Amino acid sequence: MVSPVQYVDTAALAVGDRLPDHAMGPLNRGTLALFAGASNDHVPLHIDSDFAKAAGMPDVFGHGMLSMAYLAQMITHWVPQERLRTWNVRFMAITPLYATVICRGEVTEIFTDNGERLARLSIGSWIDDATQTLGGEAIIALD
Amino acid sequence: MAIDRSHIGVVSEPREIDVEKGQLRFFAKATGEINPVYFDEEAARAAGHPTIPAPPTFLFSLQLGAPAKRGDIFDPENGIGVDVRRILHGEQRFTYHRPIYAGDRMTLTTTTTDIYDKKGGALEFITQKTQGVNAAGQLCVEMQVVTVVRNG
Known part of the structure; x- marks a missing residue:
């Protein structure tokens, strides 16, 4: 079987290199219902429109952790997961229903820590109208 | 308050x-995962894992x-x-x-x-x-x- 995932050659990575954009969606009610079940996140703001509206939201909206899972896919389609050392995001805006989530990343630093060669990535997700929804950093091992 | x-x-x-393996497969499906390492045991083993990570x-x-x-x-x-x-x-x-x-x-x-x-x-x-x-x-x-x- 030919894998649909082709990892980058980390030996040749340089500051400024970009990860391939990873676009997922649009998010519909089914996407959110399935993710609620699969991720154990049953917070009704994401799956029950009546509850979301009663809480003052226009409608259900995407789980922050769904966008973070898409960011994880961007990284793990680029390098094997074992290379991922640590990463963090801030949740900056809500992902509304019907949004397409676009994940982007870029190498910002190559450095050595404890004898291990590492790269720092700036990562983030955006929705169609260019609102940034998540932003953060990841550290990956190069060797 | x-x-x-x-x-x-x-x-x-x-x-x-x-x-649970079934939940990992469900998570992969719910997130539109295309990397078979996350839902196919054979692919996971081929990538050096004992089973699905x-x-x-x-x-x-x-x-x-x-x-x-x-x-x-x-x-x-x-x-x-x-x-x-x-x-x-x-x-x-x-x-x-x-x-x-x-x-x-x-x-x-x-x-x-x-x-x-x-x-x-x-x-x-x-x-x-x-x-x-x-x-x-x-x-x-x-x-x-x-x-x-x-x-x-």
Whole structure:
């Protein structure tokens, strides 16, 4: 079987290199219902429109952790997961229903820590109208 | 309503949860995963894994599947008792030590490490750290969750 995932050659990575954009969606009610079940996140703001509206939201909206899972896919389609050392995001805006989530990343630093060669990535997700929804950093091992 | 700062330092009881292969496949399907390592055992083995690995954010789902009693954000009896309608996920961090695999029985322990406010108390922030340890006693993944509580 030919894998649909082709990892980058980390030996040749340089500051400024970009990860391939990873676009997922649009998010519909089914996407959110399935993710609620699969991720154990049953917070009704994401799956029950009546509850979301009663809480003052226009409608259900995407789980922050769904966008973070898409960011994880961007990284793990680029390098094997074992290379991922640590990463963090801030949740900056809500992902509304019907949004397409676009994940982007870029190498910002190559450095050595404890004898291990590492790269720092700036990562983030955006929705169609260019609102940034998540932003953060990841550290990956190069060797 | 200010959150009682005495919750800072509270450590949850340890909770056990099984990492189910079917749930990992469901997670892959629900997220539109195309990398077969996350849903096909043969592909996982070909990539050097003993079986299907848990994806990077999965400790968050394990924690939701085995919520703490002591220190739980929502639990008004044993925990902090925040209204679910007032919360937002503020920040999320993961740090990896070794992989989590389908079939692992994980033990989770959660510590409330900080509670602070901004904007004169209009926003409060609860920081919790969770460690996931496998049945061999090895620390696999740590995560930090910052939950934002909107007051007013």
